Amino acid sequence: MRTFDFEEERLKREITKLEAKTVLLQLPEGLKPEAIRLARRLQKLGILPVISADPCYGACDLALQDAESLGVDLIIHFGHTKMVKHERIPTLYIEARANLDIEKSVEKTIPLLENYGKIGLVTTVQHVHMLEKAKEILLGCGKTVAIGDSGKLPHAGQVIGCDYSNAKAVAKEVEAFLFLGGGRFHAIGVELATRKPTIVANPYQKTAFTIEKEAKKIVNQRWTAIEEAKEAKNFGVLLGLKIGQKQMETALILKEKLSKAGKSVFLLAIREITPEALLQFPTLEAYVNTACPRVGLDETSKFHKPVLTPKEAAVVLGEKSWEQLCSDGWFGN
Numbered sequence: 001m002r003t004f005d006f007e008e009e010r011l012k013r014e015i016t017k018l019e020a021k022t023v024l025l026q027l028p029e030g031l032k033p034e035a036i037r038l039a040r041r042l043q044k045l046g047i048l049p050v051i052s053a054d055p056c057y058g059a060c061d062l063a064l065q066d067a068e069s070l071g072v073d074l075i076i077h078f079g080h081t082k083m084v085k086h087e088r089i090p091t092l093y094i095e096a097r098a099n100l101d102i103e104k105s106v107e108k109t110i111p112l113l114e115n116y117g118k119i120g121l122v123t124t125v126q127h128v129h130m131l132e133k134a135k136e137i138l139l140g141c142g143k144t145v146a147i148g149d150s151g152k153l154p155h156a157g158q159v160i161g162c163d164y165s166n167a168k169a170v171a172k173e174v175e176a177f178l179f180l181g182g183g184r185f186h187a188i189g190v191e192l193a194t195r196k197p198t199i200v201a202n203p204y205q206k207t208a209f210t211i212e213k214e215a216k217k218i219v220n221q222r223w224t225a226i227e228e229a230k231e232a233k234n235f236g237v238l239l240g241l242k243i244g245q246k247q248m249e250t251a252l253i254l255k256e257k258l259s260k261a262g263k264s265v266f267l268l269a270i271r272e273i274t275p276e277a278l279l280q281f282p283t284l285e286a287y288v289n290t291a292c293p294r295v296g297l298d299e300t301s302k303f304h305k306p307v308l309t310p311k312e313a314a315v316v317l318g319e320k321s322w323e324q325l326c327s328d329g330w331f332g333n
């Protein structure tokens with residue numbers, strides 16, 4: 001059995017229903033190695049698949065413009081749930097849910113959760129169908145379990161890199177979170193968003209661990225970045241060009257507020273925010289990123305200048321204290 005379910009029969013049915021002759025396949029980095037196999041299957045059905053080889057980290061980056069310029073009939077976006085509201089081209093989302101046994105990894109979290117009775121359960125879309133099983137295991141160990149549903153994401157308990165509203169929805173009633181899934185970033189995000197201890201159950205490696213040290217390290221790095229930015233005179237406000245990341249209004253408000261605070265501010269439109277891209281502007285001393293929040297938080301040490309989130313910029317502007325930021329968490333309003 002494959003690790004991820006690409007729903008290939010549904011894919012075939014939908015393509016036939018839409019009478020699509022050319023399709024654009026868009027997969028995130030971890031799933032891209034499957035692209036050729038999927039394209040081969042589509043070719044056998046007489047369909048022309050075009051594979052988007054550009055990086056894709058979220059449904060915020062739906063390849064609409066590319067699909068339009070290529071003139072394809074359909075976009076097939078794998079690995080994420082719908083985020084962009086008005087698609088100009090028919091788009092099929094394939095969540096690519098994982099086929100894994102989660103028992104061992106969840107059982108391994110029990111000793112790490114021994115001081116907590118009320119647990120919030122969160123995960124990424126790949127494992128939302130496994131939350132009930134995880135809940136059963138925790139209940140069997142005498143825990144109380146909450147799965148948040150803010151109504152902002154397609155699935156209860158789901159988190160994405162820039163939306164932890166389902167975790168925040170139950171943060172007040174739980175003592176700790178259990179994050180089910182691979183990677184570390186989402187678990188760190190849960191801890192930064194809720195300020196509650198977060199334990200990871202990784203079903204791929206059948207491991208369990210706490211994310212506390214890494215979250216603390218990021219909080220320290222963010223404090224340093226904010227302090228450095230307070231000294232800066234010349235700011236760049238990053239305006240994301242990806243369809244689900246564009247926040248013109250926020251960028252303009254930040255420009256105005258920073259200008260009023262005596263800073264010199266420039267808007268920079270950008271698709272991929274990388275340290276190399278920002279190195280081209282040596283006179284800018286700090287940035288506020290209105291696009292993907294994970295860029296600065298996930299990779300603080302790679303950037304040569306502070307790259308703040310809008311919430312962190314509020315600390316620089318004196319609208320919010322560092323303590324408030326720490327207690328409110330890094331995501332949401």
Ligand code: SF4
Nearest residue numbers: 057058060161162292
């Ligand atoms: S904005 Fe960033 S965190 Fe949010 S979905 Fe896009 S890539 Fe993920």
